[in-house]
Amino acid sequence: SQTIHQWPATLVQPVGSPLSLECTVEGTSNPNLYWYRQAAGRGLQLLFYSVGIGQISSEVPQNLSASRPQDRQFILSSKKLLLSDSGFYLCASRRGQYYGYTFGSGTRLTVV
Amino acid sequence: AQKITQTQPGMFVQEKEAVTLDCTYDTSDPSYGLFWYKQPSSGEMIFLIYQGSYDQQNATEGRYSLNFQKARKSANLVISASQLGDSAMYFCAMREVTNFGNEKLTFGTGTRLTIIP
Numbered sequence: 001s002q003t004i005h006q007w008p009a010t011l012v013q014p015v016g017s018p019l020s021l022e023c024t025v026e027g028t029s030n031p032n033l034y035w036y037r038q039a040a041g042r043g044l045q046l047l048f049y050s051v052g053i054g055q056i057s058s059e060v061p062q063n064l065s066a067s068r069p070q071d072r073q074f075i076l077s078s079k080k081l082l083l084s085d086s087g088f089y090l091c092a093s094r095r096g097q098y099y100g101y102t103f104g105s106g107t108r109l110t111v112v
Numbered sequence: 113a114q115k116i117t118q119t120q121p122g123m124f125v126q127e128k129e130a131v132t133l134d135c136t137y138d139t140s141d142p143s144y145g146l147f148w149y150k151q152p153s154s155g156e157m158i159f160l161i162y163q164g165s166y167d168q169q170n171a172t173e174g175r176y177s178l179n180f181q182k183a184r185k186s187a188n189l190v191i192s193a194s195q196l197g198d199s200a201m202y203f204c205a206m207r208e209v210t211n212f213g214n215e216k217l218t219f220g221t222g223t224r225l226t227i228i229p
Contacts, residue, residue, distance in 0.1 A: 032214065043203060043221040051214050059216075088155055092217075095159075100147040100205065100217055103157035 002027040006091050006104035013111055019064075019078040021107050023091030026072070032094035033074040034101065035066055037087045044090065050074060086111045115139075116206050118220035125194050126228050132179070133189040133223045135204030145207035146187040147217065148178065152200045160202075163187055191225075199227045 003026045013019060025031050032051050036044040046059045048066035056066050063082050067075045074091055088108050092101035115138040125131040137146065148160040163171045163178045171178045179188040191198055204220040 034216065036219075044205075044219040046216055046218070049214065049216055057210070057214070090155075090157065092157075094215060100145075100149070100159055100162065100207070101157075102159075106155045108155070 002031070002093055002095055002102040004091055004093055004102055004104035006089075006107055008107060009105065010108045011110070013081050013109065015083060015111055016080045019076070019081050019085070019109070021076040021089055021091075021109075023074040023076075023104055024072055025074075025093045028072075028093065030071060033068065034092040034094075035074065035076050036090045036092060038090065039087045048076070081111045083111050085109065116204050116218055116220035118204055118223050120223045121221075122224045122226070124226050124228055127196060128193055130190060130192045131194050131198075131225065133191075133202050133204075133225065135187045135189065135220060137185050137187060137204075137206050139185075139206065139208075141209065146178070146180070147205040147207070148176070148187075148189045149203045149205060149219075150198075150200045151203060151222070157203075161189065194227050196227050196229060199225060201225075 005024045034049045035047040037047050038044050048058055050056050050068045053068055064078050088106050090106045091104040095102045117136045144165045146163045150158040150160055161171050161173045161176045161178050163180045170180050175192045177190045201222045201224050203222045205217045208216055208218050
């Protein structure tokens, strides 16, 4: 079965600082990978998805970028964080037609 | 464009009672999938149940069942005999196919369920 590792679990960063969140997947190959953001008390907003190495699709124009340097590695980055980048970031991998996604445990980012 | 609507921001239910969480969706695709996820306070997303648009019967998984009414475009989650551990956020989601033939899940805004002892 799939397992998704995300780190760090929590992060407090000053405005204007860079960001790098990493997600790695075990138990599958060539997965579809996704980055979601959840604002406090809100639903999940899809930020990026990737169907393969180097292939990134952006859903929402924003201050963030994503990269997929290896088959099972997905990275979310920012050069300069904004206050509005605060939220709970979840990485997900497509598990199959009938099961939706497997999610990582998430990173709670607070920009101060 | 597809859309998922969850109109109940919060619900309080007595322990051992059944609870129904509402979800309506909007799509023009004939083939789609609907999911429910549970998110405890820890933040993890736990898959609960899936319903395909062509499935003839309502999906069931233990204490969870999905009341699928295709003509009304609703996919309500029913939890029977609620337990204190059911207190969490619940999200309805729909599988959407992108312009390039890839898949993504679109989520509703969620319902916070609180079980009262």
